[in-house]
Amino acid sequence: MNGKNKWLSLIFIFIIPLHFFSQTKISGLVIDENENIISSANVILKDSTNDAILSYTYSNDNGHFDIQTDTFGKLHLLITSLGFYKKLIPIELTKYQKELKIKVILKEKTLDLDEIIIQAENPINIKKDTISFKTKFFVNGSEQTVEDLLKKIPGLQVDDNGVIKIGNQEIEKLMIDGDDLFENGYRILSKNMPAYPIEEVEVLKNYSNNPLLKGIEESNKVALNLKLDEKSKRIWFGNVETGIGNDSFYELRSNLMNFGKKNKYYFFTNLNSIGYDATGDIENLIRPSRRNEPASIGDNQSVHSLLNLSPGHLNFKQNRTNFNNAELVSLNAIFNPTEKLKIKTLGFFNWDETDFFRNSINIVDVNGTNFTNIEDYQLQNKNSVAFGKLDITYNISKTKMLEATTKYNNGTFNDGSNLVFNGNSTIENLQHQNTLFDQKINYTNKFKDKKVFLVTGRFIDEKTPQNYAINQFFYQDLFPSTTNVNNVNQRSINQMQYVGVNAHLLDRKDNGNLLELQLGNEFRKDKLQTTFSLLENNTVLEQPNDYQNQTTYQVNDLYLKSKYRLKIDDFGIVGKLNVDQLFNRLDNNGNASSQNPFFINPSLGFDLEINDNNKITSSYSYNTTNATVLDVFNDFVLTGFRSFSKGAGNFNQLDASSFVFNYQLGNWSDRFFANTFILYSKNHDFFSTNTALNQNFNLAEKILIKDREFISIDSKLDYYFKFISSNLKLDLTYTKSEFKNIVNNSDLRRVTSYNYNYGLELRSGFSGVFNYHIGTKWNTIEIETTINNSFTNNVSFLDLSLVFNKKIDFQLQSERYYFGNLQTDNTYYFLDFDARYKVIENKLTLGLTGKNLFNTKRFRNFSISDIGSSTTEYRLLPRFVLLKLEYRF
Numbered sequence: 001m002n003g004k005n006k007w008l009s010l011i012f013i014f015i016i017p018l019h020f021f022s023q024t025k026i027s028g029l030v031i032d033e034n035e036n037i038i039s040s041a042n043v044i045l046k047d048s049t050n051d052a053i054l055s056y057t058y059s060n061d062n063g064h065f066d067i068q069t070d071t072f073g074k075l076h077l078l079i080t081s082l083g084f085y086k087k088l089i090p091i092e093l094t095k096y097q098k099e100l101k102i103k104v105i106l107k108e109k110t111l112d113l114d115e116i117i118i119q120a121e122n123p124i125n126i127k128k129d130t131i132s133f134k135t136k137f138f139v140n141g142s143e144q145t146v147e148d149l150l151k152k153i154p155g156l157q158v159d160d161n162g163v164i165k166i167g168n169q170e171i172e173k174l175m176i177d178g179d180d181l182f183e184n185g186y187r188i189l190s191k192n193m194p195a196y197p198i199e200e201v202e203v204l205k206n207y208s209n210n211p212l213l214k215g216i217e218e219s220n221k222v223a224l225n226l227k228l229d230e231k232s233k234r235i236w237f238g239n240v241e242t243g244i245g246n247d248s249f250y251e252l253r254s255n256l257m258n259f260g261k262k263n264k265y266y267f268f269t270n271l272n273s274i275g276y277d278a279t280g281d282i283e284n285l286i287r288p289s290r291r292n293e294p295a296s297i298g299d300n301q302s303v304h305s306l307l308n309l310s311p312g313h314l315n316f317k318q319n320r321t322n323f324n325n326a327e328l329v330s331l332n333a334i335f336n337p338t339e340k341l342k343i344k345t346l347g348f349f350n351w352d353e354t355d356f357f358r359n360s361i362n363i364v365d366v367n368g369t370n371f372t373n374i375e376d377y378q379l380q381n382k383n384s385v386a387f388g389k390l391d392i393t394y395n396i397s398k399t400k401m402l403e404a405t406t407k408y409n410n411g412t413f414n415d416g417s418n419l420v421f422n423g424n425s426t427i428e429n430l431q432h433q434n435t436l437f438d439q440k441i442n443y444t445n446k447f448k449d450k451k452v453f454l455v456t457g458r459f460i461d462e463k464t465p466q467n468y469a470i471n472q473f474f475y476q477d478l479f480p481s482t483t484n485v486n487n488v489n490q491r492s493i494n495q496m497q498y499v500g501v502n503a504h505l506l507d508r509k510d511n512g513n514l515l516e517l518q519l520g521n522e523f524r525k526d527k528l529q530t531t532f533s534l535l536e537n538n539t540v541l542e543q544p545n546d547y548q549n550q551t552t553y554q555v556n557d558l559y560l561k562s563k564y565r566l567k568i569d570d571f572g573i574v575g576k577l578n579v580d581q582l583f584n585r586l587d588n589n590g591n592a593s594s595q596n597p598f599f600i601n602p603s604l605g606f607d608l609e610i611n612d613n614n615k616i617t618s619s620y621s622y623n624t625t626n627a628t629v630l631d632v633f634n635d636f637v638l639t640g641f642r643s644f645s646k647g648a649g650n651f652n653q654l655d656a657s658s659f660v661f662n663y664q665l666g667n668w669s670d671r672f673f674a675n676t677f678i679l680y681s682k683n684h685d686f687f688s689t690n691t692a693l694n695q696n697f698n699l700a701e702k703i704l705i706k707d708r709e710f711i712s713i714d715s716k717l718d719y720y721f722k723f724i725s726s727n728l729k730l731d732l733t734y735t736k737s738e739f740k741n742i743v744n745n746s747d748l749r750r751v752t753s754y755n756y757n758y759g760l761e762l763r764s765g766f767s768g769v770f771n772y773h774i775g776t777k778w779n780t781i782e783i784e785t786t787i788n789n790s791f792t793n794n795v796s797f798l799d800l801s802l803v804f805n806k807k808i809d810f811q812l813q814s815e816r817y818y819f820g821n822l823q824t825d826n827t828y829y830f831l832d833f834d835a836r837y838k839v840i841e842n843k844l845t846l847g848l849t850g851k852n853l854f855n856t857k858r859f860r861n862f863s864i865s866d867i868g869s870s871t872t873e874y875r876l877l878p879r880f881v882l883l884k885l886e887y888r889f
Helices: 002-015 146-150 187-192
Strands: 024-032 042-047 053-058 064-069 073-080 087-093 099-106 124-127 130-134 156-158 164-166 174-176 198-204 223-228 237-245 250-259 264-272 323-335 341-366 369-395 400-421 424-448 451-463 466-470 487-508 514-536 539-542 549-568 571-588 591-595 598-611 614-626 636-640 643-646 653-666 672-693 698-721 726-743 749-764 770-784 788-803 808-819 827-840 844-851 858-865 868-875 880-888
Touching: 024 042, 042 064, 042 124, 053 064, 053 124, 073 099, 087 099, 146 156, 146 187, 146 198, 174 187, 237 844, 250 880, 487 636, 514 636, 571 614, 770 858, 788 858, 808 858
Parallel strands: 024 099, 174 223, 643 698, 672 726
Antiparallel strands: 024 064, 042 053, 042 073, 073 087, 124 130, 130 198, 156 164, 198 223, 237 250, 237 880, 250 264, 264 323, 323 341, 341 369, 341 868, 369 400, 400 424, 424 451, 424 466, 451 487, 466 487, 487 514, 514 539, 514 549, 549 571, 571 591, 571 598, 598 614, 614 653, 636 643, 653 672, 672 698, 698 726, 726 749, 749 770, 770 788, 788 808, 808 827, 827 844, 844 880, 858 868
């Protein structure tokens, strides 16, 4: 590890906190001819040769502004403000110049009613916490969805899963003309709504979900607001796009919208068999999480299923292995019957049938136990989800607001697999449901200018019954006395009821300090019932002892939370103290017990803004958490066709401490931006497993172990190279995890895993015909225990964009995958394309889309664990070409 530690040290020297680019600070004062201060004036630094925007800011309440740049030579400083003539100031910076001060005097513009004044638009406007981007200055006409559009906005990032980030922070929500429909499920909007009606993209900094908390709560959240052009308001409009290809591949999506002043409607549908995920993570829509903010009680409450038949996480694009037939319909509306009342309705319906194919060779080699399992796995998931939400907001007055949210979800899932396990043909079937009812009511009273009182109540009822069956019996060694058994079945009921109430006071002092007090009570009751049966055909022969569970677990948490933020100039100290009195009751198979633990969770942190370009935040916390129902049940349950798990069977509280450090150099909108995040956590108590490995089955029992450590270091760097008009991104990540377990009656084993990620990408921002996006990422994983194992994978890509004119554009995407530790078939290439021809501008478009042009049918990868290794082969969607037609109306 010495070599790796040296390598890691070099990363720190490279990233923290040296600013290795020489920068010049341009500062100034904006006034009028009478020397009156002009605030919120736009200040834009441009290249004198091509008018490219290098940086931008605005004057503050005192008329002052600051801009940092590492560009030298002849530049232009453009200053504009409403009601004044714009001013262009030529400047020249030398390479080693540290500072330039400028006094700007703007001349007032007189308005002649008989005169038409044409004022040039600014591509970027900044006003306090809002940054507005005029989309026409950043797009090239190839953008189809909102997601495509946002990828072109400076400082915004959209990853392969559709997660939108500003700098390194995920957005809170994605709104349309100030209204939010999808909360954390915004990917449904960004992946489906067309891009053409969007005129502006607004970045809202220091965002508050509750408008009465704006300027009072300490918020670092960011949100996006999409502003429509005038011709797309107060009328019905939309588009229909259809595509048909070889081998019955198809795609159909449509959008119907009307965004009026009082009412808004957005209806869309998406049907496809090309592997496209139109929803993102649907859980973000059903259970949006806003932890640790006012009125967020219950956001961390859900039921976790015992069994799950799914492809799992792949180090690969999911749409290449997703044999799907998806149908999605969403009906959304916002009504404003009166000025005080707003009603939002959301209806979401999704039907999806997916197929997945996998072959694997799993080698187990641990503590003298050696065997190899071969699996040929074919999985089919049939899902049907209906979700509805009703939001009602009533503004009692300018300082009082009542909010009510009602949600209902009903999901029906039928999962089946055809599995050949070591030559034995096996059929798995899992039928399960999810029924959720969630009601939340929140009252907000801003009783003084900087004081707010909130009361929140919430009720949640969720059920996830499961019926799991296997037509084989692999457990003869586990139940040697049984005969004639030829299949097994497990039925389970997992139900949760939650009731919570919270009173929250926020008091912002005149000096900027903030006091927060919360008093609340949260009650949760879980019922877990499992019945495991050994059968001959349809006859139950035995229901073994130690494999049945009747568990009821109740937790009542009475708490007081306090938080105080002390601000001294640019330095802030945050202290937290949470006091919890728990009342736990557990009933395992008729044996009841109770406990009443009391604990205190303290936290201390600080933030320091050295200057506009250097910011540090850090915190330390000590937390005690209560065990969940999946930790306390007493007997074994079947969690896979060859896996049994057992809880600890009693009460436990787990203690942990953590340290967080974050250093930010520059701002996400600057030409140079770097961020380093460090997390160190130590679990003083944690749940591990005592596992008995057998070729046909595994038995894992939860045990309580002392001391586990985890460290993660994540560094990101963005830099814009002016001379090639391209943006460079560098991403370096290191994680180290230590834990302990017992395998096959061994002594307690220490397992250490290391994960290294290092990647870079370069994206151009040319204004002409051609643009590119190129990148590569390496991932190294190493596991140390009684044996050492490691591998390295690589993913590289090159995307090309050609916009020949307003009618024709062409996009080409290529990828290369390399999987380490595979002697053969370890490198794979993919090529996709999209071509469009606008027959009638803004009306009719023809397109051609091709995927997997090399027709790669399978790929293999390699993975390791603390007990062995696996080589897995996946089947891929074959080559297909879609002929597409889009019509706008």
